Amino acid sequence: MRICVYGAGAIGGLLGARLARSGVDVSLVARGPHLAAIREKGLSLESGAERFTVYPQAAEDPASFGPQDYVIVALKAHQVPGVVERLQPLLGPKTAVVLAVNGVPWWYFHAIGGELEGRRLASVDPGDVQWNGIGPERAIGCVVYPAAEVAEPGLVRLVDGDRFSLGEPSGERTERVTRLAEAFVAAGFKAPVRPRLRDEIWVKLWGNLSFNPISALTCATLEQICADEGTRAVARAMMLEAREIGLKLGVRFAVDVDRRIEGAAAVGAHKTSMLQDLERGRALETDALVTAVQEMGRLVGLPTPSIDLVAALLRLRARTAGCA
Numbered sequence: 001m002r003i004c005v006y007g008a009g010a011i012g013g014l015l016g017a018r019l020a021r022s023g024v025d026v027s028l029v030a031r032g033p034h035l036a037a038i039r040e041k042g043l044s045l046e047s048g049a050e051r052f053t054v055y056p057q058a059a060e061d062p063a064s065f066g067p068q069d070y071v072i073v074a075l076k077a078h079q080v081p082g083v084v085e086r087l088q089p090l091l092g093p094k095t096a097v098v099l100a101v102n103g104v105p106w107w108y109f110h111a112i113g114g115e116l117e118g119r120r121l122a123s124v125d126p127g128d129v130q131w132n133g134i135g136p137e138r139a140i141g142c143v144v145y146p147a148a149e150v151a152e153p154g155l156v157r158l159v160d161g162d163r164f165s166l167g168e169p170s171g172e173r174t175e176r177v178t179r180l181a182e183a184f185v186a187a188g189f190k191a192p193v194r195p196r197l198r199d200e201i202w203v204k205l206w207g208n209l210s211f212n213p214i215s216a217l218t219c220a221t222l223e224q225i226c227a228d229e230g231t232r233a234v235a236r237a238m239m240l241e242a243r244e245i246g247l248k249l250g251v252r253f254a255v256d257v258d259r260r261i262e263g264a265a266a267v268g269a270h271k272t273s274m275l276q277d278l279e280r281g282r283a284l285e286t287d288a289l290v291t292a293v294q295e296m297g298r299l300v301g302l303p304t305p306s307i308d309l310v311a312a313l314l315r316l317r318a319r320t321a322g323c324a
C-alpha cells in the first residue's frame with residue numbers, strides 16, 4: 001500500500017511515522033527545517049517512554065513520488081487550497097484523499113442527498129479549488145482526536161489520544177475505507193469506520209468553534225474557559241447556535257452541549273491549537289472552524305448572533321496579531 005502524507009507536521013508526522021513502522025510504503029511532504037531534519041536523520045516519534053525513528057522518502061514537492069493508493073492531507077485547513085496543484089502527480093485514477101483536517105470539510109455536501117447535494121462552501125474552498133482539483137469522489141473524511149506537536153525539527157511528540165474516525169461522504173463501507181482503517185489499526189491507532197461521520201464532525205466542531213476562538217481572545221486554557229462563568233456561557237451559546245444548524249442539516253448529536261463542555265474542561269490546562277498558532281504568529285484556522293458554521297447557518301436560514309460576535313473579535317485579533 002502506498003500512502004503519501006501531505007503535511008508531515010504534528011498529525012501527519014504521527015500518522016506517517018506509525019504507518020511507515022508498520023510496513024506501509026510511506027512518503028512525506030514537509031518543508032523548512034523539519035524537512036531538512038527528516039532527510040538528514042529520519043522522522044522520530046515520541047509517545048510517553050517510547051521513541052522510534054523511520055526513514056521514508058521526504059520532499060517539499062511530491063512530483064517524484066508518483067500515484068498513490070491514498071494521500072493523507074494533514075495540513076491546516078487554509079493551507080490545503082495552496083497545494084492542490086502540487087498534489088496532482090500523486091493522484092492516479094483510484095487514489096483516495098483523506099482529509100485529516102479540523103473543521104467543516106470542503107466535501108461536506110458531497111453524497112449527502114437532499115436539496116443541498118453538491119453545494120460548495122466558499123469559506124473553506126474559495127473558488128472551488130479543492131472540489132475541482134481533488135474531486136469530492138476521492139474524499140475520505142477523518143475526525144482527528146490525538147493531540148500532537150512538532151517538538152523539534154524531525155521529532156513529533158504524541159501528547160494524547162489514538163483515534164482517527166474515518167468515513168465515506170456517502171456513509172458506505174467501501175473497500176477503500178475498510179483497507180485504510182485496517183492499515184491504521186495495524187499501525188497502532190483506533191480507526192472506526194463511521195456510516196454517519198458528519199455527526200462526529202459536528203461534535204468535534206462544537207469545541208473548535210467555541211473554545212478555539214475564545215482561547216485566542218482571552219489567552220486562557222480550556223480549563224480556565226470552562227471554569228469561568230462568563231466564557232463558559234459564551235461557549236455554550238455558540239454551541240447551541242451550531243446545534244440548531246446541525247439539526248437542520250440532519251445531524252444527530254450523540255451528546256448534549258453540557259457534556260461536551262465537561263469533556264473539554266477535563267482536558268485541563270491545555271492551550272487550544274488556535275491559541276498556539278496565535279502565539280507563534282501563524283495564520284488561524286478561522287474559516288474552517290468558524291466562518292464555515294456561519295455560512296452553513298445562512299444556508300439553512302438560521303441566525304448566528306453569538307458566533308458572529310466572537311468571529312468579529314477573532315478576525316480583528318488575528319489581524320492585529322499579524323496572524324490573518
Ligand SMILES: NC(=O)C1=CN([C@@H]2O[C@H](COP(=O)(O)OP(=O)(O)OC[C@H]3O[C@@H](n4cnc5c(N)ncnc54)[C@H](OP(=O)(O)O)[C@@H]3O)[C@@H](O)[C@H]2O)C=CC1
Pocket residue numbers: 006007008009010011012029030031032034060074075076077079082083100101102103144145146147148149150273285
Ligand atoms: N496538532 C494537534 O494536536 C491536532 C491537530 N488537528 C488538526 O490537524 C490538522 C493538521 O494540524 P497539525 O498537524 O497540528 O499542523 P502542523 O502545522 O503541525 O502540520 C502541518 C505541516 O505541514 C507543513 N506544510 C504546510 N504547508 C506546506 C506546503 N505547502 N508544503 C509542504 N509542507 C507544508 C507545515 O510546515 P510549516 O510548519 O512550515 O507551516 C507543517 O509541518 C489541522 O487541521 C489541525 O487543526 C486536530 C486535532 C489535534
Ligand SMILES: CC(C)(CO)C(=O)C(=O)O
Pocket residue numbers: 102207208211212264270271272273274
Ligand atoms: C483542544 C481542542 C479539542 C479544542 O477544542 C482542539 O481540538 C484544538 O486545540 O484544536
